[in-house]
Amino acid sequence: MTGLRHLKKRRTHEAISSAAISLFLERGFDDVSVAEVAATAEVSKPTLFKYFATKEDLVLHRIADHQGEAARVVTHREPGEGPLAALRRHFMEGLERRDPVTGLNDHQEVLGYHRMVFSTPSLAARLFHHMAKDEEALAVALAVATDDLTARLAAAQVIAVHRVLARENWSKLAEGATVAAVYPSAVVAADRAFSLLRDGLGIS
Numbered sequence: 001m002t003g004l005r006h007l008k009k010r011r012t013h014e015a016i017s018s019a020a021i022s023l024f025l026e027r028g029f030d031d032v033s034v035a036e037v038a039a040t041a042e043v044s045k046p047t048l049f050k051y052f053a054t055k056e057d058l059v060l061h062r063i064a065d066h067q068g069e070a071a072r073v074v075t076h077r078e079p080g081e082g083p084l085a086a087l088r089r090h091f092m093e094g095l096e097r098r099d100p101v102t103g104l105n106d107h108q109e110v111l112g113y114h115r116m117v118f119s120t121p122s123l124a125a126r127l128f129h130h131m132a133k134d135e136e137a138l139a140v141a142l143a144v145a146t147d148d149l150t151a152r153l154a155a156a157q158v159i160a161v162h163r164v165l166a167r168e169n170w171s172k173l174a175e176g177a178t179v180a181a182v183y184p185s186a187v188v189a190a191d192r193a194f195s196l197l198r199d200g201l202g203i204s
Contacts, residue, residue, distance in 0.1 A: 016041040020058035029120045056126040071137035088194040103169030114170045135159045161193045
């Protein structure tokens with residue numbers, strides 16, 4: 001029964017979010033009310049808020065699986081692999097598999113999703129809230145191998161690099177470039193960015 005309840009909750013969670021994002025992409029985030037989302041998902045407003053604390057979370061839960069990812073990469077890196085090397089490898093692998101979080105994914109819904117997040121002030125602000133949490137978690141993971149100040153500075157710069165690289169990739173795709181055309185330059189940009197981090201921070 002516990003398993004069935006969990007499955008039902010997951011299905012309800014996905015149904016609400018899918019309904020919300022479809023409406024938001026069609027009409028715009030600010031032009032759709034929470035009541036409309038609830039009606040489309042066939043749940044009550046109180047039920048919706050049990051699953052999503054804010055209207056913005058209806059959108060940004062799509063990146064929840066990546067919450068704390070950088071910290072996990074550092075914590076579970078291969079023996080002998082440096083923290084920055086592990087983060088670089090992970091980002092490069094994301095580019096290769098066209099992970100939407102790298103910005104290198106030209107599925108129309110993904111492009112529309114990113115456009116909505118970047119162009120809606122409340123969503124952009126909420127995104128930075130998530131990024132701040134990622135930065136804190138990464139700083140804790142890095143502090144195992146260095147002092148706290150260096151860890152915090154490094155974490156801030158790594159998260160900023162992820163953000164800038166992803167935004168750059170998305171911008172090129174949004175202008176009409178193909179993933180195949182952007183991929184080589186995305187790899188070069190990522191390699192340069194992580195090299196600058198390595199040389200500037202003095203960590204490997």
